Amino acid sequence: MTIATYYHRGYAAPLGDAHVMPITKFSLVADGLRDNDWVRLVEPQPLSEADLLRVHTPQYVAAVRDGEPRALAESQKFPWSAALYPSVCLTGGGCLAAAHQALRDGVAAALVSGFHHAHADHGEGFCTFNSLVVAAELLHAAGVQRIAVVDLDLHYGNGTASLAPARPYLFNLSIYGNDYQQNTPHKDVDVVRHIDGDNHQSIALPNGSGRPEMLAALDVGLSRLLAWGRPDLILYQAGADPYCEDPYSPLALDHDDLRERDRRVFAWAKAQRIPIAWVLAGGYTKDVSKIVRVHLNTFAAAREIFGGA
Numbered sequence: 001m002t003i004a005t006y007y008h009r010g011y012a013a014p015l016g017d018a019h020v021m022p023i024t025k026f027s028l029v030a031d032g033l034r035d036n037d038w039v040r041l042v043e044p045q046p047l048s049e050a051d052l053l054r055v056h057t058p059q060y061v062a063a064v065r066d067g068e069p070r071a072l073a074e075s076q077k078f079p080w081s082a083a084l085y086p087s088v089c090l091t092g093g094g095c096l097a098a099a100h101q102a103l104r105d106g107v108a109a110a111l112v113s114g115f116h117h118a119h120a121d122h123g124e125g126f127c128t129f130n131s132l133v134v135a136a137e138l139l140h141a142a143g144v145q146r147i148a149v150v151d152l153d154l155h156y157g158n159g160t161a162s163l164a165p166a167r168p169y170l171f172n173l174s175i176y177g178n179d180y181q182q183n184t185p186h187k188d189v190d191v192v193r194h195i196d197g198d199n200h201q202s203i204a205l206p207n208g209s210g211r212p213e214m215l216a217a218l219d220v221g222l223s224r225l226l227a228w229g230r231p232d233l234i235l236y237q238a239g240a241d242p243y244c245e246d247p248y249s250p251l252a253l254d255h256d257d258l259r260e261r262d263r264r265v266f267a268w269a270k271a272q273r274i275p276i277a278w279v280l281a282g283g284y285t286k287d288v289s290k291i292v293r294v295h296l297n298t299f300a301a302a303r304e305i306f307g308g309a
Contacts, residue, residue: 046089076123080246118156153239241282262301
């Protein structure tokens, strides 16, 4: 089958050469996919301001759009420019388009981040508007009953967790190796603890965890998800930053381990007959080619499960 993959060169807002976020990775992943006849690159439409206001406060949306107050406009740690708002509207549109496409095809992707640290009234951790929750909110309004986020980024998805309690149709599973609180990552997951809820569950991977610990946590987490209720759609955040060479990662996970992670998620979704859309996330290794390789391996895993390769 052909995997519809939503990409737009306008995703990349100018951040400056010194910024830790490798903003070029999205175009590099797109370049790595162009010669594959089983991937179809599609340009999405941007989210509207009304779409964003279903999740985010008017004051925060206006700040990102207009640049003032500057502290709020830059609360996600991106330097503000007039190009920021159009770029994040496009990335959110990519996530939404992939979700719609997955409902039709069973699987789809967007070369965007899910922005899982974004809260209703501010951004954090390079996350402006929470694309995962905005997409879920719009899908639910259109009649999709239950939606689950499976978040396997290195960092705890604190923004999505903060938005979940008011949305009983949404389940957020965050399996992480770095905690995240008040715009700060914590490598030692024993330092900060969370209060989980009925529809937002988290599993911390201790420092040094490898493939067995990761897959065991995934089995537990997916069991919790099904205990909550069978979703009509999974939004999968396939993080590159658990990779062992990432400067933030205390985990012992190499490229093959992360590809197996992705394969397990896709195989589970297929076995459960639940459509799945995935986004890219994280990845701060100095050699950006290693980040790109993680993301291309996610596509390879999806092809293995859904395309018969």
